[in-house]
Amino acid sequence: xxxxxxxxxxxxxxxxxxxxxxxxxxxxxxxxxxxxxxxxxxxxxxxxxxxxxxxxxxxxxxxxxxxxxxxxxxxxxxxxxxxxxxxxxxxxxxxxxxxxxxxxxxxxxxxxxxxxxxxxxxxxxxxxxxxxxxxxxxxxxxxxxxxxxxxxxxxxxxxxxxxxxxxxxxxxxxxxxxxxxxxxxxxxxxxxxxxxxxxxxxxxxxxxxxxxxxxxxxxxxxxxxxxxxxxxxxxxxxxxxxxxxxxxxxxxxxxxxxxxxxxxxxxxxxxxxxxxxxxxx
Amino acid sequence: xxxxxxxxxxxxxxxxxxxxxxxxxxxxxxxxxxxxxxxxxxxxxxxxxxxxxxxxxxxxxxxxxxxxxxxxxxxxxxxxxxxxxxxxxxxxxxxxxxxxxxxxxxxxxxxxxxxxxxxxxxxxxxxxxxxxxxxxxxxxxxxxxxxxxxxxxxxxxxxxxxxxxxxxxxxxxxxxxxxxxxxxxxxxxxxxxxxxxxxxxxxxxxxxxxxxxxxxxxxxxxxxxxxxxxxxxxxxxxxxxxxxxxxxxxxxxxxxxxxxxxxxxxxxxxxxxxxxxxxxxxxxxxxxxxxxxxxxxxxxxxxxxxxxx
Numbered sequence: 001x002x003x004x005x006x007x008x009x010x011x012x013x014x015x016x017x018x019x020x021x022x023x024x025x026x027x028x029x030x031x032x033x034x035x036x037x038x039x040x041x042x043x044x045x046x047x048x049x050x051x052x053x054x055x056x057x058x059x060x061x062x063x064x065x066x067x068x069x070x071x072x073x074x075x076x077x078x079x080x081x082x083x084x085x086x087x088x089x090x091x092x093x094x095x096x097x098x099x100x101x102x103x104x105x106x107x108x109x110x111x112x113x114x115x116x117x118x119x120x121x122x123x124x125x126x127x128x129x130x131x132x133x134x135x136x137x138x139x140x141x142x143x144x145x146x147x148x149x150x151x152x153x154x155x156x157x158x159x160x161x162x163x164x165x166x167x168x169x170x171x172x173x174x175x176x177x178x179x180x181x182x183x184x185x186x187x188x189x190x191x192x193x194x195x196x197x198x199x200x201x202x203x204x205x206x207x208x209x210x211x212x213x214x215x216x217x218x219x220x221x222x223x224x225x226x227x228x229x230x231x232x233x234x235x236x237x238x239x240x241x242x243x244x245x246x247x248x249x250x251x252x253x254x255x256x257x258x259x260x261x262x263x264x265x266x267x268x269x270x271x272x273x274x275x276x277x278x279x280x281x
Numbered sequence: 282x283x284x285x286x287x288x289x290x291x292x293x294x295x296x297x298x299x300x301x302x303x304x305x306x307x308x309x310x311x312x313x314x315x316x317x318x319x320x321x322x323x324x325x326x327x328x329x330x331x332x333x334x335x336x337x338x339x340x341x342x343x344x345x346x347x348x349x350x351x352x353x354x355x356x357x358x359x360x361x362x363x364x365x366x367x368x369x370x371x372x373x374x375x376x377x378x379x380x381x382x383x384x385x386x387x388x389x390x391x392x393x394x395x396x397x398x399x400x401x402x403x404x405x406x407x408x409x410x411x412x413x414x415x416x417x418x419x420x421x422x423x424x425x426x427x428x429x430x431x432x433x434x435x436x437x438x439x440x441x442x443x444x445x446x447x448x449x450x451x452x453x454x455x456x457x458x459x460x461x462x463x464x465x466x467x468x469x470x471x472x473x474x475x476x477x478x479x480x481x482x483x484x485x486x487x488x489x490x491x492x493x494x495x496x497x498x499x500x501x502x503x504x505x506x507x508x509x510x511x512x513x514x515x516x517x518x519x520x521x522x523x524x525x526x527x528x529x530x531x532x533x534x535x536x537x538x539x540x541x542x543x544x545x546x547x548x549x550x551x552x553x554x555x556x557x558x559x560x561x562x563x564x565x566x567x568x569x570x571x572x573x574x575x576x577x578x579x580x581x582x583x584x585x586x587x588x589x590x
Contacts, residue, residue: 104349105379112346112378113373113374115373116370116374122338123343123345123349125342126342126348130346130350133307133352136350152338153370156338157339157343159336159339160333160334160343163334
């Protein structure tokens with residue numbers, strides 16, 4: 001899949017996020033949309049996964065440590081063919097396998113139940129440790145929120161991944177700068193993110209998290225790095241792709257109503273048409 | 282004189298044996314491998330031993346990741362830090378996922394001794410038994426500890442195994458049958474039942490002998506598995522003896538006593554007394570001095586039984 005095709009897929013993923021959150025009536029659009037390009041690059045280019053065999057031996061694994069953005073992972077898995085996209089309309093409803101935060105025992109392709117911040121990253125380290133022990137070719141990816149970096153467990157896990165030289169582990173910080181109570185810098189500053197991980201012994205790559213080429217290049221550079229885990233610090237925009245949601249802390253944990261969903265899907269639909277035209281041009 | 286061995290010592294001895302039988306067994310520690318005795322495993326299988334440093338939360342988070350990748354994980358630190366500090370990681374990353382992690386926690390209860398109140402946990406059984414799907418084991422001596430640790434490793438799913446620092450009497454024999462999830466009746470009796478767990482079990486037996494001298498015929502049961510609880514043996518004892526004294530080296534809030542009360546109150550309510558830590562913190566001292574001061578001895582069981590009669 002070329003860059004333009006991946007960009008189109010990312011828009012499909014964004015549409016799916018809006019549809020499922022609108023149907024749910026609650027959830028976290030801002031941080032789901034900011035991670036959409038990264039998660040699309042992972043499922044459609046970087047990762048070795050098989051929708052027909054979600055537990056395939058030697059597969060790559062993605063853990064959404066920022067579990068509240070699980071709808072982005074659900075959407076990417078659906079678009080990738082792990083399950084029909086219509087199922088996502090049950091998101092957050094009684095009896096649905098699509099819980100408000102992901103449950104690994106319900107949803108094919110979900111590798112870890114997350115939601116309590118910091119824990120997915122720690123478990124990802126354990127999975128990478130197991131992979132190293134077994135000589136498993138699979139790589140482990142973990143998407144972290146920037147606010148999530150305020151959890152002490154993140155730094156315990158960062159320390160141990162470097163200690164055990166887990167070069168099969170790649171973290172991606174979705175640095176959209178916002179958390180529930182406002183800007184990271186006002187709540188509890190997490191800067192300088194890159195320097196912090198560097199000082200913990202990580203290979204750090206800084207990119208624009210909405211530039212597909214930069215995302216792919218970063219994953220390639222992570223593969224080439226031996227003896228150290230890699231942290232990709234991705235500069236992103238919360239709510240990316242839906243103009244009225246962009247860079248608004250208020251869209252961290254609020255679902256769009258009927259009108260807002262329609263407006264968002266209209267905007268994304270226009271983008272999709274333009275992307276399709278660009279593909280055939 | 283009866284031989285005395287700490288249950289943590291038994292853990293250190295059985296780990297390399299299990300490591301040989303189970304190639305997928307990995308062991309983790311948080312900078313206490315000499316005290317928890319996981320160092321015995323490290324000596325034999327260094328490539329399957331991970332020291333996580335003084336970071337208990339991350340140890341249990343990583344343990345979840347290892348277990349969900351097919352490993353059987355025994356992860357050890359002091360009971361205080363395993364059950365307390367790492368509680369929410371154990372709840373969400375191990376309990377909620379049903380990961381195959383054995384939380385083998387040592388230095389539980391008052392017999393930690395000289396380290397004092399910051400290290401003496403009386404809350405761990407209470408915390409762990411509230412997690413859905415968590416098996417909670419509290420062996421009373423070295424022989425039963427080894428038998429139960431083997432069964433914990435053989436079963437699928439999360440377990441909390443409570444182990445002690447102090448050397449305690451070895452009273453089970455190798456040929457004794459110890460089955461996870463099933464209480465063990467050690468003495469028959471008709472007047473009342475002493476239900477004990479962990480290192481209070483030999484005290485329960487001593488108390489029953491003392492009571493016999495005074496004409497009280499006490500039944501004694503070892504509940505080494507607090508969850509799932511052997512309700513059958515407890516209800517039978519309630520129905521046949523009409524009174525129960527529980528004994529545990531743990532808070533009377535949320536531990537064995539309340540688990541037994543929860544069972545009998547539903548189907549066969551009987552009078553009960555609970556011997557254990559009475560909602561106070563501990564302090565520094567020798568284990569036996571502390572057990573006497575905080576009322577967790579055979580004499581305290583005798584007194585509770587008499588008050589009940």
